[in-house]
Amino acid sequence: MQWNQPGQRRVSSGVTTNVPVGIEPQQPELTFDDFYARAWPMAFKFASILVQDSSVGEELAQEALTKMYPTWGRYERPEAYLRTVIANGSKNWHRHNQVVRTKLPLLAGPGHHDPVADELADAIAALPYRQRAVLVMRYYADMTEAEMAEALECRPGTVKSLASRALAALAKEIDQ
Amino acid sequence: MTENQLEDQVRRVFERQGAALDAASLAPRVETPQEMATVEHLAAGRRPRGLFLAAAAVAAIAVGSVTFLAAQSAPQEAETASSDVRYPNAMTQSGTGPVAGEDHWHHAYTINHCGQDLPVTDQFAAAGGIHTHGGGLIHIHPFDETASEQNATLGLYFESQGAVLTDDSFSTGPFNETAVNMSEAEGCDGSPAVLQLAIWTDPFDPNAEPIVHTENLASAYFDVDNAAITLALLPAGAEIPKPPQDRLGMLQDLQAEPPAGVLPGEPVQIQPGQPSADLPSGEELEGSSPEN
Numbered sequence: 485m486q487w488n489q490p491g492q493r494r495v496s497s498g499v500t501t502n503v504p505v506g507i508e509p510q511q512p513e514l515t516f517d518d519f520y521a522r523a524w525p526m527a528f529k530f531a532s533i534l535v536q537d538s539s540v541g542e543e544l545a546q547e548a549l550t551k552m553y554p555t556w557g558r559y560e561r562p563e564a565y566l567r568t569v570i571a572n573g574s575k576n577w578h579r580h581n582q583v584v585r586t587k588l589p590l591l592a593g594p595g596h597h598d599p600v601a602d603e604l605a606d607a608i609a610a611l612p613y614r615q616r617a618v619l620v621m622r623y624y625a626d627m628t629e630a631e632m633a634e635a636l637e638c639r640p641g642t643v644k645s646l647a648s649r650a651l652a653a654l655a656k657e658i659d660q
Numbered sequence: 661m662t663e664n665q666l667e668d669q670v671r672r673v674f675e676r677q678g679a680a681l682d683a684a685s686l687a688p689r690v691e692t693p694q695e696m697a698t699v700e701h702l703a704a705g706r707r708p709r710g711l712f713l714a715a716a717a718v719a720a721i722a723v724g725s726v727t728f729l730a731a732q733s734a735p736q737e738a739e740t741a742s743s744d745v746r747y748p749n750a751m752t753q754s755g756t757g758p759v760a761g762e763d764h765w766h767h768a769y770t771i772n773h774c775g776q777d778l779p780v781t782d783q784f785a786a787a788g789g790i791h792t793h794g795g796g797l798i799h800i801h802p803f804d805e806t807a808s809e810q811n812a813t814l815g816l817y818f819e820s821q822g823a824v825l826t827d828d829s830f831s832t833g834p835f836n837e838t839a840v841n842m843s844e845a846e847g848c849d850g851s852p853a854v855l856q857l858a859i860w861t862d863p864f865d866p867n868a869e870p871i872v873h874t875e876n877l878a879s880a881y882f883d884v885d886n887a888a889i890t891l892a893l894l895p896a897g898a899e900i901p902k903p904p905q906d907r908l909g910m911l912q913d914l915q916a917e918p919p920a921g922v923l924p925g926e927p928v929q930i931q932p933g934q935p936s937a938d939l940p941s942g943e944e945l946e947g948s949s950p951e952n
Contacts, residue, residue: 529681533674538681599910602793605673606764606801623667624674655666 516556520549523566526625530567533620534574536609544573564631571617571635578613600658607657615650618643749810750883751859752871757881758800760789760808765800765885766914768863768907771830772892774848777904779838781821790817790882796907797914798889800882814857814889815878825878828855830891842893853893858900863888863908870900886915 527548532541548569552562559565608616614636621627621635633640661669747753758765771778780796788807791799798817802808807816818825822833829843847853857877858870861884870890873880877891888908892900902908 525682529678532681533677541681599795599797599913601669601673601676602797602799603914604669605677605793606799608670608673610803619670620674623671624678651663651666651670654670655661655663658661658666658669 516553519556519562523549523563526563527566527570530620530625531570531574533624534571534617535577536616540577544570544577547573564627567621567625567627567631568635571621572637574617575613575636604654604658607654611650611653614638615646615653618646619650622647747883749813749876749879749881751814751857751873751880751889752861752884752887754861754883757809757812757883758802760802760804763800763802763885765882766911767798767800767882767886768796768888768903768911769798770796770890770901770903770907771832772890772894772901773840773842774853774893775898775901777901778832778840781833788816790820792817795910796903797910798882800885810881813879813881814891815880818878825891827875827877830855830893844893848893848895851895854896855891855893856900858890858892860888860902863902864912870902872900886911 524545527545528538528542530541531544531548532538535541535544548566551569552559552566556562608619611619617636618632621632627635629640629643632643636643636646638646747755750757769780771780781792781794788804788811789800789802790807790812791801793799800812802812805811815825818830818833824831824833828845829841831841832839842855844853844855854874855877857873857880859873860868860870862868863886888903888911890900890903894900
């Protein structure tokens with residue numbers, strides 16, 4: 485796909501749109517191209533950290549943005565919706581791949597090395613998907629409990645429980 | 661560690677991973693048919709490295725077969741080997757290697773080219789669970805049978821990075837910041853040299869002697885936790901250096917766990933320089949932290 489007409493998108497219905505977005509009142513119009521460019525780093529990193537794989541994360545982020553394109557203009561909070569779509573995509577990807585894959589480590593940055601953080605990263609990667617997803621959503625994406633519940637298709641109470649179990653598992657791993 | 665501290669650590673891990681991903685996320689990418697094909701492979705769970713691992717398995721079988729045939733043709737040597745060696749390709753002859761989903765071992769390592777330590781890769785390489793976060797530590801953390809037990813080989817670790825290890829040569833992979841080919845054919849400054857793999861099972865003992873291998877290096881599999889290894893091209897008889905002290909320090913940090921019988925989180929006091937009765941035999945905590 486290529487968004488080569490900044491400011492305008494021809495959607496599947498054939499209508500050309502300049503779309504208002506309610507997320508930033510001071511910016512009355514936001515084109516899909518601008519949103520794409522702005523949201524891409526967050527989408528890519530959020531997806532990659534959720535699935536612990538940058539190649540798959542990149543594809544999930546692209547897929548989520550592609551899904552939003554035909555209905556662009558309907559979102560009050562497009563970034564929140566994007567996160568939900570990515571979380572759903574990640575969940576589906578995990579469901580299909582959990583048999584063949586337990587974890588794939590992410591790329592680490594050069595330079596500073598912290599063995600304890602490395603161990604924690606491994607422990608996070610080894611968590612069941614929903615437990616890891618809650619941690620990523622809470623501590624990386626700063627999502628609200630309601631957003632997390634929606635993204636994970638569960639009740640807010642379940643989100644709390646998943647977070648609690650995830651932290652307990654990490655604490656156990658670190659103590660060991 | 662309190663819950664708040666743990667939460668901060670979790671945040672830091674994600675920030676670190678996010679920072680590592682930043683460079684790759686600078687520009688939205690347009691997928692090509694070739695990339696889509698790769699993604700379809702991923703989505704179907706048919707990772708390309710499967711071919712790689714299959715090739716490694718075939719190579720391992722081939723090496724094993726050659727070894728077996730060689731043993732058949734040299735009965736005297738084979739007899740000696742069978743009585744002394746229970747695990748022919750195990751690095752320290754200790755066992756059958758790490759168990760998938762259970763063991764998470766660590767080795768400090770270095771690659772020494774004619775007396776010079778090469779920079780180690782920072783790349784977080786995935787090979788069925790054997791990986792590195794950089795810094796000269798290998799994490800042997802198999803999550804499936806492709807990298808567990810006798811498949812947890814040094815060759816597999818290097819292969820995942822695109823490096824190539826044979827019995828007489830080693831070439832660094834594309835993730836290493838310095839491209840180096842070292843080989844016995846080239847030697848060291850014109851002198852004959854031998855490619856060797858040295859393993860210290862007690863890396864913190866300054867007097868410990870390493871176990872040294874010169875054959876089947878790629879198929880040597882990890883069979884202990886908390887070891888130090890050096891892959892070195894050096895003149896025969898030259899002393900093989902251990903990995904640098906900062907890497908041993910990281911290994912020691914990871915090794916620091918409560919002795920048996922102590923509840924997690926309970927403070928443990930061990931006098932510096934004193935062997936602890938609670939630690940496994942032969943292990944002592946050093947009196948001072950390793951230099952960085």
